[in-house]
Amino acid sequence: MKMPRLWKNRRPAKAEGEGAIVVEGARKAIGGRSRNRVVMAMAVLFGIYAAIGARLVHLGMVEEEVVNLPQSRATASRPDLVDRNGEVLATDIKTASLFAEPRRIAYIDETIEKLQTVLPDLDYEQAYRRLDSDAGFVWLRRQLSPRQQSEILALGIPGLGFRTEKRRFYPGGPTASHILGLVNIDNQGIAGMEKYVDEQGLADLQALGLAGPDTLNPVGLSIDLRVQHVLHDELVQAMERHQAIAAGGVVLNARTGEVMAMASLPDYDPNNPYNALEKDRLNRMTAGVFEMGSTFKLFTTSMALDSGLVSMNDKFDATRPLRIGGHTIRDFHGKGRVLSVPEIFIYSSNIGTAKMADVVGIEGHREFLDRIGILDRVKTELPEVARPTEPAKWKKINSVTISFGHGVATTPLQTATAAAAMLNGGKFIPPTFLPRTEEEANAIAEQVISEQTSAAVRYLFRYNTEKGSGRRAEVPGYYVGTKTGTAEKVVNGRYSNNTRFNTFIASFPANDPDYVVFVVLDEPKPEKPGLSATSGITNAPLAGNIIRRAAPLLGVQPDFGHESEALLVSYQ
Template sequence: MISFVIRLQSRAHFTIRRKAGADGGAFIGTNARRRKQARRRLAIVIAAFIAAYLVIGTRLVQYGLSEPVLSASIAGNVHAVASRPNIVDRNGLLLATDLNMVSLYADPRRIVDADEVVEKLALVIPNLDWSDTHRKLRSDSGFQWLRRQLTPKQQADILALGLPGLGFRPEKRRFYPGGVMASHIVGHVNVDNQGLAGMERYLDQQGLADLRAAGLTHDTRLEPVRLSIDLRVQNIVRDVAAKAMADYQAEAAGAVILDVETGEVLAMASVPDYDPNEPSRTLPDGRVDKEYEKGWFNRISNATFEMGSTFKSFTLAMGLDAGGITLNSVVDASRPIRMGGFTIRDFKGKNRPLSIPEVFQYSSNIGTAAVADMVGIDGHQQFLTRLGLLSRVETEMPGVATPTQPRTWKKINSVTISFGHGVATTPLQTAVAAAALMNGGYLVPPTFLTRTPEEAKSLARRVIKETTSADMRFLYDWNGRNGSGRHAQVEGFHIGGKTGTADKVINGRYAKNINFNAFVAAFPMDKPRYVVLTIIDAPRTGENGGRTAASTAAPMIKAILRRVAPLLGVKPRFGEPEAEIRLVDY
């Protein structure tokens, strides 16, 4: 009976279930129960799928935001493929650019026969270090660089070898089309494309290194950086400096050209120099060529020298600006000055009273010492500080040298500094101070980037009176026509300036037979637009056998300006009568 009821109930479309309550029971359909169970199971499956997708999505987001996992051996090269902006001159000519390259690496764990790999790679890669490569291939690390920056042909040849465990990584290589031409200005980078010198290093200091670290420069085309230099002018200046160094058998030579209104550096060369495409040269025996690396030293901005009689420009400007002298003043240069155990004489002195133009023309040490004495020690130091000659020059170029001066200025210091001994400055800041004498009296910070006259005016500060600047233009023109500046004259152009011949300091002593020569020039003298400064370090000979600045540095000015002036838009004037030279009292 019981079994019959159970079978009957299983065939029924309803189930009797007793419930507590007034009704005492209810009828629940079997189909309804099954549908409810199906919906419950479907909901469970949907919830499981949603949970799985949430876990997967969360993990993908986590992977996307996290740093990539790298082995310690390559962590320092994470940003090796980062781009750098092109560097161009003021006319848009290319100075530096990136090339796409590849570098070879190995996974030593997958190398089957290290000896075989080394032997085959040596057939493709020149100067491969067998022992070092073998050591890398036998190491326990998962990554080893074998050779950086290969050519496409080398990459194809290595792929053809079919060696397991080798791979390639895309990289950037910096290329300098001009080679040595502007090496000290542009600078160079290391194998990871990080700026080490010159404007390349400046770019990293201005935030490029941070952008690289953030991964924002990978394969990104950046806006070119336009420099102030004119590549045509730069080529001439460098050529003249190299020729002078060879012809005069000197240790070094150099030159710089400045725009007196904007402070833009149009050209700067220092020889010996180097090729930024190969900043470190390796000798056949594997050693680094130390003599070649001496070319890294930029004597125009990174070195200080006693600038000799070029400083007489600033001494006379100081006396004129202070009102202690006028162009019509006369100082006694008839006798040497004895002071503190030293005797100060003139080189080829006239042994008579001299007017201020004659003091400048004959480069009288006695005359300039007298002018410095009129102003006084404190006034002398303050004036040179105002001209920026005693402090580090502010410009974009990294590694600019700081001038040296006596710890305590005494009278003997002021006297010797008046004619360029006792203070060492960079040739660049000497040119900048000379530009202030020519442009109406405004000191404009030098720049290696393009700058408008309006931008320069906002940065300029007056350091001397307009009348003092006019007097100095007269003195430069006077010396250019009648003094040592005659050796720098180019027919059709009005060039003025001042020579400077200083005994070099060797082991703390002045060497009588070794000179450091300079010439600071301005042109055209009716309205100076440019200042040019040339240097020649320790020449053994010069024009007509002379070793002074008039025979070495001045002819460099002539060689530069006869080729550069037309490029700078300065028109020659032929056949015009010479302007009457008069002494004007302001």
Template sequence: MSFLSRIMVLKSQAHFSAGVYNRLGGASGNVQIEGSRKKKAVQAKSRVGLLIVGFLGVYCVIGGRLVEYAIRDPEVVSSILPPDRLMASRPDILDRNGEVLATDIRTVSLFAEPNKVVDADEAVEKLATVLPDLDMKGTYKKLANRTSHFAWLRRQLTPKQQSQILALGIPGIGFRPEKRRFYPGGATAAHILGYVNIDNRGVAGMEKYIDDQGLADLASVGMTSDQPLEPVRLSIDVRVQNIVRDVVVNAVKNYEAKGAGAVILDIHTGEVLGMASAPDFDPNNPLEGAKEGWLNRMSNGTFEMGSTFKTFSLAMALDTGKVSLNDSFDATQPIRIGGFTIHDFHGQRRWLTLPEVFQYSSNVGTARIIDIVGMDAQKDYLTKLGLLTKMQTELPEVKMPSQPKVWKKINSITISFGHGVSTTPLQTAVAGAALVNGGKLIEPTFLPRNREQADEVAEVVVKKSTSDDVRYLFKLNGIKGSGRNADVPGFNVGGKTGTADKVVNGRYATNLNFNAFLAAFPIDDPKYVVLTFCDEPHNGEKGQNIAAYTAAPMVKNIIARAAPILGVEPKFGDDGSAMLVSY
């Protein structure tokens, strides 16, 4: 039998045996087959269940991590600021005529992902070719930290620096878009505008004022965006501001002074048209300026204002009605009180009328007058004029005046001519404006304000007749007294000088002066007050370091250049009708 035949026979026998078996025990076979099927179904269900549980576990872990990142403090997630904060807009700041004083510009900042940096040494060397002032040691430390996923390397690059760094092709280095504050005028209005920090948040000046009005709160909760905001318009005129700063900076240089400052104030609205303090700084690079430049001496520095205070002493005396312009006072001899001697710098050694007391700046005559007024009335008037309280204005940098804890008669006398009370130059100008505008004290503002709005906040502090008398005294001193060096032909400048000895180690130093000049123009119908000061001059005009040869010429320079811009028309002749003719 062949091999294939045997295979066929065996196969037939196998089929026969299976049939016999099925016939003999068919029920048992069916049970076994059915059990096998059920077992396989259970196993399949178990496997599907395990898969479902596995997927649910994975999704729960993912969801948990998402919730964790959602509620975690952003600084824990990453040290980089969110994009909405990096690109959040600040409003432009404009002058009263719409000229841009501060605006946002787009820039980029350089960052690294240290865990992706291949060679930290090489990366630092390459970056130093573009950024010569790079802190190589500190940068290497950041880049070599393999556990770190983010580190700032340099904020606010120029477009040129960005393109040069891109060309280096350093792995793990990237750029993040930001906004940077730009001040087109540089230091022109530094102390008014202030500046912002690296994250574009206001730190000083009107920049901080804007943040304090709610911008900072919106930014903190992520409600700011990169959309342009409504500009903030200021009261200052950038043309006038440039003149004021130029005069102030030159005064520090030419008079070899420690500092100087000036302000132009609208006496009817309280608007500041221009204000400067020197030394100053460039708000585009505030950290590069000297620390001396950060101090706004006009509003955040207090000084004994010297004989400018005689304006307030004589005004309060006239306002009480206890003295008049026709009264005379004994100035023949110095006054001795409490171990101190009060004497005159330019003593006339005779009886002086009240206008002469002002014209010759007599300490003795002023002391006689204030003795008639009385110490209580003196304190009340100085408080009403805002010279003993903190000034209210938009600038955050405002210092509280200082005064004796306990007033005695000697304090009352020395304060009458400007020693013993320290005030800010700006609030002195504001009080001076009240004495020439009809008697209304108007708090200063760096925002636009019209006369109607000013009248709503104005407080009457002296009678109109007193204001008329003060204008007369200013005019007299501008023609015959120490204010002659501030006169500008056609603009009729009147005012009062003040030369105060500086306090050094608790004693008055006769060789160091603080000089000030409080002026108004045109004095027949005043529109503006100008106050200048020069701190510790050493090279005044004609070798004199007193106010008449330092602060007064500053006023003259400012008015001569700024008056035409402010729209003040010059008048010549006794009645103002004469014309200046040139041939």
């Protein structure tokens, strides 16, 4: 029997293990491909990490772009300014200033809006222009308060930073602002003694990097902060009491020329000098010139006596007004009779004073005022010093009016300095805001009148307090000498009867003055309706109050042993 075809064509059975070999080969092929994939993945990851590592190494080796913070005087130190007793008047304090790196500011509008929540006065357009640039550094606000810095930090704005700078701080605020002056935003002196210190070499030290906080000694000034406070306080009260538009005063050491205190109102706070450049806030004591009125009679009388052409016993006819070149000279409160020299002084007679000036003559009159420093720019440390004005050509009418304080405009400080020379034995000593000994003062002093004339003037000063217009300045125990001045101001080209510039000179002790006080009130009004607003009413009490409060601080001992009447003991 034949086998079926199908069976006949069937493939022979596989040997044992043959199918397993086929499966194992497939597995090996698949495993090889997997290993390749792993190797490739590892290679890719290694490449990525290698690139990252290389970039990190590169960034580590490349210097980061430097933000050019200005290395200017903004960070330069200044020496402390201290008074004669070591009290700090001006010092440096640390403060934070806000800057931005515009290239790192992502959203300018949002940044400015956030900053305005802390700095509401931040100018939007100006800030936008600064931030919308490719600059690496821009200032946004200098000299922030600690609270402002903290609040800005809390905003978390990227691209902003702070730099610690030095800021000038004045503990007394406006008390001595016109003496101390100002610094600008970069801590450079721009006015007053601050500017003077820069001009003496501080600016050069700062430029050389030698002005460190540990290398600068304090600069001592001549002023006494206690007396400065008294003067400032009394001027504020008098200005308010008489509704004056301005006031000023100086306390001057008559033996050394040291300025113990000086103030001019209105003033400003040097810690926030936003109004320092306003016209009415200038330093009237050195930078303003005024006609001083009857206080000039001190100089005319001194001149006449020192010339030898007039003596204390001489008399001048003040019965009628004096007419010169179409001008009529009258007395404010005329006595209508012949007056002696002391009477001319205490009654402040324009007629009598003009006749004494006429005895000396025009050339002698001008020479005397020039000799005592009235016609020249006063030489002192403060940069803000005005030059006096005088007629281009002196005629007789000029000499006459100048004799009683009209026609020459000068500064209050140099008027006080010249007055001190009339009272201290005749020595003209330039004023200073730095400490000076009496020996140093005598070395530079100029003898402008004789000691005998000075003794006579001291007698007249005391006599005016006892019998004349200075009675309201009397301070028991301090033997005050005085001279008043009530000058009419020029309004629309003419002298006004209702607008006055009142001046007042006081010395103490009058028999041998240690100090001179000079105070001014600009356009004072009567304290009460019906009262006068002359210098004897407005300025005399002001000077008396200053002496009453300042004399003990200055170490002047009260003396109640003087006779009640002024005694002329050294004038023959």
